[in-house]
Amino acid sequence: MIKDYLHDLTSVEGVEGVVIIRKDNTVLDSWSAPNFNTNLFEDVSLHFHQIFELFDRDDLEYQENVVSYEKGQVYARNLPQFLLLIFARFKVDISALRLIVNVGLAELFDSKKMQKMLKKIPIGNHSVLKREFLDDVEQGYLAKISELKKF
């Protein structure tokens, strides 16, 4: 998928990793620059799945989350079938990445071959906000959110 539809991303200077992850947090496809630690993919994506799922519960429908830290940034794109993550250095322009992603995804969803394949992927969140995936602090926040919703 990445090779066929998001290849341009992999040639942007400073992009170090691209991964497409199903909602059940299993990798569908990935690409990474040499020496990039791909073991991180599923661990990182779980955090993003949880963030999007929480906001989806309130119908806020956030499609993107950008996280910036001192040396780099992670761009997360939430789609019904999967999550797209891009790991990039700090200098990479997110607006440019967004454009490439938009074009690539439009082609991907237009492709008959991909439509067939995507039909097999379940749509929607996979309840990644279960207790076993959360630490005590996170569970505390979620309990507070549920409590506040009662009022």
Next chain:
Amino acid sequence: MVLVGNLKDLRLANIIQINCIERNVAKVTVSSVEREGYLYFSDGQIVHAEFNPYIGERAVQEMLGLTDGQFKAEAGIQAPAHTITRPWNSVVLEALRLVDEKTQQVTPVSKQIFSFISEQKGVKNVCVLDYHGKLIEGKLNNKISPVSIVFWWYKVKKLVTLFYTDFFSYTYLRNQTEYLFLFEVRPNLIVIETDLYVISSEFVMQIKKILKRIASN
């Protein structure tokens, strides 16, 4: 092997992270002017900590509050007890949050910051939250729960601390109608909703400038 250094050069949080990520069996001794503390590592976790009179997580929390002192890391030393069961990153994050709350005066972000940000082009709402999701100042879109924002901040911070040995800078969400920016200004969080006409990178620079300017006054 023994590694000795100063906490000013290498932060205790980083020492913990290195030992956990490398799954070292090790003992780290931390000496401040008055006291000495010990951290034990095994299987990628902190398994035990002592910092008189505390043991376990509270000891980690107290040690992370030290800004000065020496450390000594010794490989191959087994823990004499098992007092910590939570994952190391949760222990450290929670401890750092508590240290922040203790050391920094919990006062609302100044009115000045608030009004500067509100005046920026494209800004729809601004609010200031504490780490518990309590709304200190301003307002938010009714649909967004302040506690959800704090959950988001916690997740992002955990992600950055855990995987990148780095400091969280900022984060933002985007949907069809708006951006939701989140900045940490210890011990508060500033949340800004804007329309989609803002250019995210420029907007972030602008806000950072405002925050820096006010911090230096």
